[in-house]
Amino acid sequence: MGMEKYNEDDNSEYLYGPEILQKLDFNKSPAKFNPPISATKPGEDWMVVRPLQRADYNKGFLQLLSQLTSTGNISRKQFDERFTQMKSSGGYYVTVIEDKRISKIIGAATLTIEQKFIHNCSVRGRLEDVVVNDTYRGKQLGKLIVVTVSLLAEELGCYKMSLDCKDKLIKFYESLGYKLEPGNSNAMNMRFEEPS
Amino acid sequence: MGMEKYNEDDNSEYLYGPEILQKLDFNKSPAKFNPPISATKPGEDWMVVRPLQRADYNKGFLQLLSQLTSTGNISRKQFDERFTQMKSSGGYYVTVIEDKRISKIIGAATLTIEQKFIHNCSVRGRLEDVVVNDTYRGKQLGKLIVVTVSLLAEELGCYKMSLDCKDKLIKFYESLGYKLEPGNSNAMNMRFEEPS
Numbered sequence: 440m441g442m443e444k445y446n447e448d449d450n451s452e453y454l455y456g457p458e459i460l461q462k463l464d465f466n467k468s469p470a471k472f473n474p475p476i477s478a479t480k481p482g483e484d485w486m487v488v489r490p491l492q493r494a495d496y497n498k499g500f501l502q503l504l505s506q507l508t509s510t511g512n513i514s515r516k517q518f519d520e521r522f523t524q525m526k527s528s529g530g531y532y533v534t535v536i537e538d539k540r541i542s543k544i545i546g547a548a549t550l551t552i553e554q555k556f557i558h559n560c561s562v563r564g565r566l567e568d569v570v571v572n573d574t575y576r577g578k579q580l581g582k583l584i585v586v587t588v589s590l591l592a593e594e595l596g597c598y599k600m601s602l603d604c605k606d607k608l609i610k611f612y613e614s615l616g617y618k619l620e621p622g623n624s625n626a627m628n629m630r631f632e633e634p635s
Numbered sequence: 636m637g638m639e640k641y642n643e644d645d646n647s648e649y650l651y652g653p654e655i656l657q658k659l660d661f662n663k664s665p666a667k668f669n670p671p672i673s674a675t676k677p678g679e680d681w682m683v684v685r686p687l688q689r690a691d692y693n694k695g696f697l698q699l700l701s702q703l704t705s706t707g708n709i710s711r712k713q714f715d716e717r718f719t720q721m722k723s724s725g726g727y728y729v730t731v732i733e734d735k736r737i738s739k740i741i742g743a744a745t746l747t748i749e750q751k752f753i754h755n756c757s758v759r760g761r762l763e764d765v766v767v768n769d770t771y772r773g774k775q776l777g778k779l780i781v782v783t784v785s786l787l788a789e790e791l792g793c794y795k796m797s798l799d800c801k802d803k804l805i806k807f808y809e810s811l812g813y814k815l816e817p818g819n820s821n822a823m824n825m826r827f828e829e830p831s
Contacts, residue, residue, distance in 0.1 A: 504753055511755030521756045528724045531750065553747055554724065557700055557764060559707030560717045568753060589825060599826045601799065605819045617823040623801045626822040627813040629785060630795045 450494035454526055454533050457490050463590040469616040470586045472579055478587045482578060485540045488587055491533040491547075493522055500535065500544045507570040530554070532595075534588050536571075536580055545572040546580045550588040552595060564592030564600035585615055646690035650722055650729050653686050659786040665812040666782045668775055674783045678774060681736045684783055687729040687743075689718055696731065696740040703766040726750070728791075730784050732767075732776055741768040742776045746784040748791060760788030760796035781811055 465477040476482040491500065496518045504510050525531035530553070536546035549567040554560075566588060571580045592600040603626040604612060609619065661673040672678040687696065692714045700706050721727035726749070732742035745763040750756075762784060767776045788796040799822040800808055805815065 501752065508753050510753050513752065513756060517756050518752070521750060521752060525750055528726060528750065530724060533752075551749055553761075553763070554717060554721055554727065555764070556697065556709065556714070556717060556729075557704050557706050560709060560713050565749075567749070568751070592825075593827045597827060599824050601822065601824050603797065603799075603819075604821050604823060606821065607818075609821055609823070612823050616825045618825070619821060619823055622803075623799075624822045625800050625802065625805055625815060626797065626820045627800060627805070627808050627815055628795050628797050629788075629812045629814070631789045631793060 450492065452493050453490040454492070454522060454531060455490045459591065459594060460488060460490075460534075460587065462594060463587065465586065465590070467593070468586045468590060470582055470614060472582065476579060476583055478583070478590075481536065481580075481583060485538060486545075486578075487537050487539055488583065489535060489537065491522070491535055493519065495535060495537075495544055498537065498542050498544050500547065503544050503547055503570055503572060504568065506572070507568060532588060532591055533568075534584065534591070536584060538575075543572075545575050546570070546584045548584040548588045550592055550595075550600075552592075552597065558598050561598045562596055564589075564595070564597040566600060566602035581611070582615065585612075589615065646688065648689050649686040650688070650718060650727060651686045655787065655790060656684060656686075656730075656783065658790060659783065661782065661786070663789070664782045664786060666778055666810060668778065672775060672779055674779070674786075677732065677776075677779060681734060682741075682774075683733050683735055684779065685731060685733065687718070687731055689715065691731060691733075691740055694733065694738050694740050696743065699740050699743055699766055699768060700764065702768070703764060728784060728787055729764075730780065730787070732780060734771075739768075741771050742766070742780045744780040744784045746788055746791075746796075748788075748793065754794050757794045758792055760785075760791070760793040762796060762798040777807070778811065781808075785811065 460478045463478055478488040481488050496515055501510050501513055530551055532550035534548055535544045538545045548569040551565045553563045555563055589600055656674045659674055674684040677684050692711055697706050697709055726747055728746035730744055731740045734741045744765040747761045749759045751759055765781060785796055
């Protein structure tokens with residue numbers, strides 16, 4: 440059991456350095472916030488936008504993700520291993536919103552950074568796994584978390600940021616500066632059977 | 636100049652272990668090859684399908700990529716650094732076809748593996764940067780390289796493999812098993828200005 444013990448220091452470990460979130464200029468985004476909010480001033484003093492921490496296993500991060508799709512029954516050990524793998528690979532910017540009054544994760548989005556040879560060995564960002572607890576409706580949290588990771592992609596030097604989405608979300612993402620490029624906006628998938 | 640010298644051993648270094656390509660079962664793919672070919676039997680004895688090697692800097696790999704989009708003027712040092720970064724991050728499966736008669740790369744596709752928390756800490760594959768030298772038309776090389784990395788994604792345990800494409804390529808990818816999922820097949824992008 441000693442192997443699965445985590446002390447306070449482990450728990451507060453961030454997936455990426457939080458200081459970069461201080462640098463994001465929300466005036467650069469075409470998104471309109473009313474009232475104006477940002478990653479550093481998310482609108483309520485009990486709210487914080489920050490990188491994923493190990494402690495978030497116990498703050499409902501996976502329960503929030505399960506509102507998006509199936510997550511399975513992920514143990515603390517599995518979570519911890521994936522966290523460690525993401526951190527050592529680099530390029531994973533899982534970003535969350537916490538309600539500090541109740542120590543719960545109420546929003547999340549992931550930016551992944553893909554290394555390329557094209558465009559002078561550039562990097563491309565992708566937006567993944569966006570989810571907001573819908574009991575917090577009206578607080579612009581969806582917009583806040585997506586704009587945060589989109590500005591982060593630019594700050595990290597991406598030449599573009601990409602996402603796949605359902606028809607009903609097109610207008611939302613357009614309002615944040617994303618475009619369907621004419622003749623070049625098809626997302627296709629091949630699904631593999633789960634190993635039995 | 637000593638810093639930029641590469642010996643034969645460095646040059647033959649693979650981005651990922653080539654043995655996994657031996658395991659791919661081309662009968663699992665819905666793609667129809669006529670005549671039948673595969674990664675291990677690409678149809679001509681002067682052709683080989685393999686992981687990217689450092690030597691490919693001198694075998695026209697970047698010139699081939701530049702048929703796809705701008706690559707810029709990438710030095711040997713930049714190429715080598717990106718190769719090293721991809722290898723140490725893990726999850727980058729740049730795969731090429733070489734014409735051994737002339738030591739030239741004539742086809743390439745990249746599989747990237749994205750680590751997830753969802754689906755029980757699963758992994759998702761993405762197809763990127765597919766390009767084939769069009770003077771080799773009729774040899775099914777586009778199909779060959781895409782099916783190779785698609786089977787590789789399944790072999791590596793991905794729950795799905797995704798790609799973005801232009802309208803004119805939809806039929807091609809459908810013939811290889813990719814689908815536009817109704818109501819959920821939009822690829823959107825935000826492009827950032829190059830730093831000046």
